[in-house]
Amino acid sequence: MQRIELHSRIMEAVKLGDWVKQDDIQFCIEIAKVYGCKPLETDVWNLYKFLFALYGYGKVRGKREERAKRKRGARA
Numbered sequence: 001m002q003r004i005e006l007h008s009r010i011m012e013a014v015k016l017g018d019w020v021k022q023d024d025i026q027f028c029i030e031i032a033k034v035y036g037c038k039p040l041e042t043d044v045w046n047l048y049k050f051l052f053a054l055y056g057y058g059k060v061r062g063k064r065e066e067r068a069k070r071k072r073g074a075r076a
Contacts, residue, residue: 028055
């Protein structure tokens with residue numbers, strides 16, 4: 001993967017992390033507790049914002065892959 005493509009995907013994930021819904025936020029916090037994730041520094045929200053970004057990016061990526069599958073299926 002090229003560095004520019006990687007950077008754009010990272011920036012997209014960061015932006016998507018700002019748009020997670022309350023139930024998604026609660027899910028991320030609870031799953032972090034299940035895995036015993038604790039922040040290395042005192043800012044616990046930094047860890048959670050990281051998880052929100054990954055979660056939001058994963059949701060969008062999954063939706064895109066499903067759309068691509070349906071589109072390929074419609075052409076066949």
